Amino acid sequence: MAREKEIPMDSNPIDNNNSLNPFVLNSFTEDINNPMMMTPSPKNNIDNENQTSHETLKEIDFFKVNNNDHNKVVNLSAFANDHTNTPSLLELKLNSGTGLNLLTPNTSSDQSMLDDDGMSTTSEEKRIKNQMAILQGELDRTNMENRRLKLMLDQLQTDYDTLRMHFNKVMHDRMVERKSKEKERIKNGGVLVPSKVIDFESPPTVETEMDLDPSSSLMGRKRSRDELGLPTNNTDGASNELVLQKKSTNTVGDEKKELGKEIEREVIPIDNDENTQSLSPPNSYTIHQAEGALGKARVSVRARSEIDMIPDGGQWRKYGQKMAKGSPCARSYYRCSLSAGCPVRKQVQRCIQDTTIVITTYEGFHNHPLSPKAKEMAQRTSSAANMLLIGSTSSNDVRTPYSSSITRTPYSSSAAISISSTLPVVTLDYTQPSNQLSKHRNQFRILENPQNIASSSTSKTPQRLNQVDTMHHVLCDFPLAKEVWAMTFASILLM
DNA sequence: CGTGTTTGACCTGCGC
């Protein structure tokens, strides 16, 4: 079969460093049975490219969407040189989504035809020219479409940046306000905050100390994303500064002990409008973050995976393994080995109830920039999402039926994932289908001080197990832009 | 030889 060439569809490919997911105008739907469909499979395409690298200078994947969504998939491969002046042959195949399925004879075969005939007929030339013209027209159209999509991407990015900046500003204002309030409250003695589930559809109460104004926020210290224990997200527009409120959750007697040891972070809903949920954050969630004196942050990720080590772009060195009590599965301890002295650690353990679920818990902040690989991963789908997507079989589509739930446990349970102490854990749960989550929307929970819980349920394993079971309690939903919010939650630890 | 894994020993916090 004659060698194929591909036409450039866009001489201005989207920068791979684009912080948004590199949409891949992926692969045509293949029709193997159609002899006219000469475009090879993606794999073959790559092979072909390797073989003819001098001809096919560049292949660009613009958008990558759900593999199951073939109708929306367009795959464009392109020469980097100016195709408009390329007299050589062309195969352009656009899939059914565009209604295009254009194919012209191979150059060589054309040439041979001409040679065979000696003198080419004018009609033949005209036919070819017509086809070229048609192709050119389609090319132009496709280029226009590419530009339009790229503009949309840029616009999205811009909007996101703007929103983030606004969010940061509001958070900062809140922070100042809350700090002063907090000082006063500490002066007067702390008040215990009971565990409570708040329904956002109910009117807010003063008692909850939650600010339900979507535009409101709290604020905490911000840290470089590169320091995040989780793989950082380097998306320029994704420096999601979330909200933090430092609470005095204890009685005066325990105050000294607890102060500086625990910070409770509350994240306020940005947008509760269902119509804008594609870019909306979870309605709300709260996060206990053990930090302060310990300087630790912790995020637990639940994802279905056959392998224990979910590829998160990080470089980890195993330093220990233990058989957790009551669990047939060993728990592994890893330390970041990207930089000497990096305090970031992670634990990997399979869930007792469902051994297909891998629970990975990250702790601490990196003291170094992340590896290019980790950054790249973060740029593409965000590292968090990348980890989370493991279980959903390779789809990068933000429209996957999987949602993540985010919750936090006031302390780690030995049943599910046991990390020392009573430090709370932020849990990203990507093991449940979204339809199981939807009913819990608009809910979040304020949990009481971990210390209080721990002391109130002393060594009661059943309760602990129960706690783990309810770890699935859904605090938010990610109907569309789950990657965005995975990044957001990953960056919680930056504050 | 550098890096990562394995694994028994050791440390620490907590409950009794």
Add this chain to the structure above:
DNA sequence: GCGCAGGTCAAACACG
């Protein structure tokens, strides 16, 4: 103080 369990250390080992 003792025992238990989680977490960490570090020597031995494996591997490229």
